[in-house]
Amino acid sequence: MVKIECIIRPERLDEVKAALNALGVVGMTVSDVRGFGRQKGYVQHYRGLEYHVNLLPKVRVDVVVSNDQADEVVDAVVEAARTGEIGDGKIFLTRIDDAIRIRTGERGDVAL
Amino acid sequence: MVKIECIIRPERLDEVKAALNALGVVGMTVSDVRGFGRQKGYVQHYRGLEYHVNLLPKVRVDVVVSNDQADEVVDAVVEAARTGEIGDGKIFLTRIDDAIRIRTGERGDVAL
Amino acid sequence: MVKIECIIRPERLDEVKAALNALGVVGMTVSDVRGFGRQKGYVQHYRGLEYHVNLLPKVRVDVVVSNDQADEVVDAVVEAARTGEIGDGKIFLTRIDDAIRIRTGERGDVAL
Amino acid sequence: MFKRFATPLLGALALTLAAAAHAQTPAEAPKIDTGDTAWILASTALVLLMTPGLALFYGGMVRQKNALSTILQSFICLGVISLQWILFGYTLAFAEGTPFIGGLQHLGLNGISFDGVVAYAPTIPSLLFIAFQMMFAIITPALITGAFAERVKFSAFLVFVVLWATLVYDPLAHWVWGAGGWLGAMGALDFAGGTVVHISSGISALVFALYVGRRRGYPDEEMRPHNLTMTLIGTGLLWFGWFGFNAGSALGSGSLAAVALLTTNTAAAAGALAWMFAEWKHHGQPTALGAASGAVAGLVGITPGAGFVSPMAAIFIGLAAGVACYLAVLLKNRLKYDDSLDTFGVHGIGGILGALMTGIFVTTSVNSAEIVQAAVARGPLVQLGIQAVGVVATVVYSAAITWILLKLIDVTMGLRVKPEEEEAGLDLTQHGETAYHLV
Amino acid sequence: MFKRFATPLLGALALTLAAAAHAQTPAEAPKIDTGDTAWILASTALVLLMTPGLALFYGGMVRQKNALSTILQSFICLGVISLQWILFGYTLAFAEGTPFIGGLQHLGLNGISFDGVVAYAPTIPSLLFIAFQMMFAIITPALITGAFAERVKFSAFLVFVVLWATLVYDPLAHWVWGAGGWLGAMGALDFAGGTVVHISSGISALVFALYVGRRRGYPDEEMRPHNLTMTLIGTGLLWFGWFGFNAGSALGSGSLAAVALLTTNTAAAAGALAWMFAEWKHHGQPTALGAASGAVAGLVGITPGAGFVSPMAAIFIGLAAGVACYLAVLLKNRLKYDDSLDTFGVHGIGGILGALMTGIFVTTSVNSAEIVQAAVARGPLVQLGIQAVGVVATVVYSAAITWILLKLIDVTMGLRVKPEEEEAGLDLTQHGETAYHLV
Amino acid sequence: MFKRFATPLLGALALTLAAAAHAQTPAEAPKIDTGDTAWILASTALVLLMTPGLALFYGGMVRQKNALSTILQSFICLGVISLQWILFGYTLAFAEGTPFIGGLQHLGLNGISFDGVVAYAPTIPSLLFIAFQMMFAIITPALITGAFAERVKFSAFLVFVVLWATLVYDPLAHWVWGAGGWLGAMGALDFAGGTVVHISSGISALVFALYVGRRRGYPDEEMRPHNLTMTLIGTGLLWFGWFGFNAGSALGSGSLAAVALLTTNTAAAAGALAWMFAEWKHHGQPTALGAASGAVAGLVGITPGAGFVSPMAAIFIGLAAGVACYLAVLLKNRLKYDDSLDTFGVHGIGGILGALMTGIFVTTSVNSAEIVQAAVARGPLVQLGIQAVGVVATVVYSAAITWILLKLIDVTMGLRVKPEEEEAGLDLTQHGETAYHLV
């Protein structure tokens, strides 16, 4: 099993979700994060104090899939999340040793 | 070392925490996430516009434990988080290569 | 590639960011989490009901770097995040199998 | 309120007495006074604002998943009771009738002259008296919602509110303030609604909380207020609006309104300090929620006596209400029934305490109306007894009718949401909305 | 408003008529009445508060990234129009002039005596009349901001607001309420601004929404309100402030103000229930946002008739406004133009409906002023026709001038922010701020 | 305020003069006017609301971990000072005494008749004058809390507030407004509290900020406002309440109140625009926080002159206050002392500027009271000198006493929380609460 961790632009979440559904991926976990990278940030000012904001809102989508599904999922995410501008984000792949479905106690690929 | 990543229902967090404490697990990290899966969502309407909400509030609990403690932790979480209804969530296991306690610089199992 | 997952005190984030930048690390992802550990919490009371709060606000910083950069990054984080008091947090290292830059489709170290 | 100066002898007599009690009004035919009217117009607006204020006060204390449903329960009382009142509520409460309920002669405001006055308030327009009273009828059922927050069906709630307003509030208002009402005729004092508003809602709240049962997970799960800044905004608006509630109950602009305003503010201040210091002593820390709760307790406590007691007495009443309501809330935590936002603990206890203390502290130096002179002549012990009769009657009647209504609704349409709906929150499951989408 | 009783025959005549229409004022020289003044002072404060209330009502409905910019757009109207009004807006609207626009004799409040009165309101200080009217001039352009929320440059918005207030609001106010204004002279009734405030802003909103185009992603992306509790606080403040808006438009304290207050409250209540039940029936669930929207629809609907119709008629107007505005919003969703926060659907439709219904329900039992007697004498059909002329004139004029202004601004300075700015949000890109830093 | 027309010749004379200054009041025995009373009742409520408004204004600007503690610091002033005032504050400020402090004859409202009047305001009830003044005494110490937000012990704060109100506010109020107060006798003009409220709190704020030292991490760490929508709600409530503050200071309902209301609104508008445009020019972007801060600066600036200057002068005062306070805040950032929420920059600087400008712009066309005629007769330069004396005296006295109080509290009970408490936030460590539990 592989965990595919995608850091994407918040406004691409709907597309990514749709793309994954189209592949038959039935589960994912989403969280709000802030990203720092090449994308330049914003200057904020509050009563004359300037703050440089370089942590930008991003969304992180974690999908765990079986090894053989990994490649098509990565491709689908790249396509759905890409705008071509700096700040589109990253995908990281990690090996998952096991997965358990809490409801049933099932383990392995069948638990996804 | 193993990272045990549990996606659970928010309302089971207290039980899971208690179960882990009972096992002598002294640390964990919790975050708010939204999950998509088999559990069906809700329809929201705002001035006649309908939105289907299928990202449901979940809580993610990350616990890193030594290899030999992993199984009992998984079992404890499964028991504490289960309601038997769709949406109880998943547990994912990943190998952790090293852990460092920032305060002391200690490494390995002793850092947990 | 290695993912360096740092759970730190919120108030040390600026220092950690600065330390990473100084090393030439150009990307990281930050999220708000709550941590449970040896650090003791607080008692809250609402109209006479007491709640013990032992999930304390922490910040999680994820940095994926090439294997050879890992050690200096860990050292830099330890130094920047340490206060010497209980609750300074942990760093966990995980092997990352691949990274993809969504904007370009690049893979591997070059995608970081 | 001035209207409670109206005696059981109706019509002209009531009118004359009421007029005589009003310093600025000559004994001749009543005439609308622009200054009196200006203050009651403003007061009506102030009391109106208390319902949104209450919505925030309560809304901040529930969990996020029930924020909107809680706010809406208060808010929609503005919709439902505004219509109920002009259609049939006003006539049931204030038309001449039996000692127990008003007649039906003013159904749909029938027979109310749009540019005349009513005997209850001879220097302000009739419709203004009706509108001002309406605001009291609106907030009273809204108060009850605190007791059953986070677990009741919206449809059942709507039915309950209409029936409760009609069968509990309107008769009680008639007993105390209506022409010929038996409690008023007996000499029970209630300046701005200690029995009619606070005891009635507080007791009904208790009955409702007991009937409907605890929230799932209570008291084991942590149920922390989701937004205390909202509760504090609400407290500010309630305090502000209460000036209209109490000082507006003078039904005119003058010394009596000024006294009522000052006693109100004083009791609120004393209540806030009392609760906060009690908590500080007891738990080691003073809380913002405690100070806010104490302010409301003080405001409740002074309501029946606002225009009858001196500012110094108001300090005492406020302190007593703050401490008593704090203890009542502690007791609830001990007994483990689930009056979620402490409507009984604050409005029930505070209202009872205030009603009784009014009997003790009433003084003609503040208000020289006949009804006050009579009370003072009776002496504090006798008056305390009369006040106690008012309290007991209100408690028994409210509790009984509320219980019957709940039973009725429960067997016909069901009262409580399903467990999984309660778990997911009422906002999503009853209303298809969520309060916040903060990225 | 009383001021609309002023006839085309100016000066002394207008004054006499206005005075005569006012029950409490003897026919002799006008004298400031402290009670009338007290209520209009309070009303001015109440209407002032509506603009922050509107800011919250709107601010809660946008996405978080535009919360501050939306609130600021309303808020800054307080800044810009307050100055515009005393410098030249007031004289354009209310000085004697042509039937179409006021003269310039009161530029910078020139010639206004600081301790006298103006003919429009002979029992309150001149400056108070000016200040009260100012609050209407402030909130009207703020209403429009709901239509183009989340996509317009702040600089362009500021220029638009000043020009719109000067070229649309001020002339329209003169037509209807100004000395010699042609619509007023024709007998069109508008008690508190149905045409001047709501139709003008509602129609301009529609034109603006069509001109500037949809928000990026609309209607495919989900655009949920970021904080409905804020919208509900705003609703509470609007309802509260509207008592000043409508009952203050009696320009004095007395029976007329009382009627207006009661009709206002009644229509708000009926509107809230109507929208909520329509939605319940249609979507299966009643929403808090629906109830709030309906309340505002009811308030809009009653505005033109608040001091002309009975409380029973107000129920009907409120119900009709609630349902009609709900349907208008559904239609928008169908037609897919992007009037983001439904300014047209609520203020345009509600205002038109109310203006017409005023012609039907106007009655001398509520208001016996000459202008009302004339209207009743004409009969409902004729009066409906007159009202329709007022509506059509307002629609055509507002639409035309708004379109010209937008074209002008667009070609000179640009109207809309860049796509990437819209994506990142106006708070960050126009103002360098973000609303929340919640850990 | 009218009360400041009272001369050093006390008793009957003061009363006669005050009465004479009031247009609507005949020279004969004072009589309560229902219209005057209605407006001051409403004004008292409006000023009350300013304290919750301030709590939100400040609460939104701090970091989330200190939201409740900041709100509570303002809020609890309502509790503490309400009691302080009726027990001994009022008598110290307003009873006849020396030129420097009032006597003790009205301790606990002793000797105040509940249905009479006081000489300061002969047409409204005595208790209403006392209640109205109380609201000023409450908000003034609350203003100071902005300077030391996020780092002071709650217990130390409570002690400070009581002592400061007693030893700084009460004497200053006596100097300027009290019967025989030396600044008033000298002819210093302060309509609604420029010196008494704003300079005193602003200077004390500066001293407090310097004494207690910077927040941990300031200025290196980012300390962004946690909820600017809350700050904007607060601004709206402050603007609204300020109508009571300034126009209520006419102590009656009439032309003077109307002028004060209009100058107040005008200066607020001008201040908002001035700050916003200064920032736009300087930083390239206009901010909502800037507009809000500017509005408050304008309101502060007009406070001493609200009933003495014309609306056109108010534009100038508002613009000047907006720019000056903006520059003061920039200077603070340069000097790096930590007046956290800019109480000195806005209230200190704005108050001084307003007090001086009042001397220049005062005109009898707005207010023909004797004190104004005397000021105008002296000529602007002399009056400016008198105003400057008032400013200097207030600055020196407030600074000295505040410093002594802080020293005293610091050595006895400690002033500042522990570093780790400051890090974790005052909400958790001082109050055992947190503001939000948003899932």
Ligand SMILES: Nc1ncnc2c1ncn2[C@@H]1O[C@H](COP(=O)(O)OP(=O)(O)O)[C@@H](O)[C@H]1O
């Ligand atoms: N080395 C890294 N480790 C973890 N997250 C990263 C890393 N580099 C980038 N990110 C995440 O990816 C996001 C996009 O990166 P950025 O450099 O701005 O653009 P791009 O991916 O188009 O080159 C960042 O905001 C951050 O959340």
Ligand SMILES: Nc1ncnc2c1ncn2[C@@H]1O[C@H](COP(=O)(O)OP(=O)(O)O)[C@@H](O)[C@H]1O
């Ligand atoms: N493949 C997956 N990858 C990541 N998270 C998943 C995956 N499948 C499910 N989840 C998470 O688990 C939660 C529960 O899954 P769901 O299918 O609704 O119920 P169940 O686990 O009972 O079958 C989801 O809301 C989501 O957060």
Ligand SMILES: Nc1ncnc2c1ncn2[C@@H]1O[C@H](COP(=O)(O)OP(=O)(O)O)[C@@H](O)[C@H]1O
């Ligand atoms: N076993 C663990 N798994 C995951 N997170 C942990 C674990 N132990 C500690 N943490 C995280 O590290 C934080 C600090 O741990 P704590 O025991 O309080 O202090 P210290 O690291 O100084 O010993 C915790 O709040 C928690 O977020």
